[in-house]
Amino acid sequence: MTGDDLKRERLERGWSQRDLARRAGLHHRSVQYWEGQAEIDPLAHAVQAIARAFGWRVSPHHYARVRYGVLDREAELAAIDHYFAGALRRRLRRMVNRRVICGAKTRKGTPCRAKSEPGRKRCRFHGGKSTGPRTPKGVARIAEAQRLRWARWRAERAAPE
Ligand SMILES: [Zn+2]
Incomplete structure (x- = not known):
């Protein structure tokens, strides 16, 4: 993600740099600075504030995943x-490709010592291969289930027992 991407997002909302700065609680020069950058650090304080003002969740990296409808590792790497270049790209790629010890409880009751699938917590025998829903139908099904779950949660919170 580049400064131009931030600028495009701002203009889509019809906001001036000062509008965005006010919403993000930043000085407008801070907005100007990041819009001028060739590479955006999603962990920078000001970038996080801008992302929140846009209604993005967590970080531009996360937003990129949402926008691309990322469902598997290859798409996420793409x-x-x-969106990213240089050292930041290498760091994010490492995060996606990282392998750890699985640690799932085996039938013997000991932790599994196999390496996880790249970017996942479990090995291929313990669910590491699963990438969630892939088809539009599958995605819609999960989205509907989550919508119902949150609706239930809100209803329970509004009227406890
Ligand atoms: Zn395992």
Whole structure:
């Protein structure tokens, strides 16, 4: 993600740099600075504030995943390559490709010592291969289930027992 991407997002909302700065609680020069950058650090304080003002969740990296409808590792790596460059790209790619010890409880009751699938917590025998829903129908099904779950949660919170 580049400064131009931030600028495009701002203009889509019809906001001036000062509008965005006010909403993000930043000085307008801070907005100006990041819009001028060739590479955006999603962990920078000001970038996080801008992301929140846009209604993005967590970080531009996360937003890129949402915008691309990332459902598997290959697509996520492609999104990272599109949005980021240099050291940051390498860091994010490492995060996606990282392998750890699985640690799932085996039938013997001991932790599994196999390496996880790249970017996941579990090995291929313990669910590491699963990438969630892939088809539009599957995605819609999960989205509906989550919508119902949150509706239930809100209803329970509004009227406890
Ligand atoms: Zn395992």
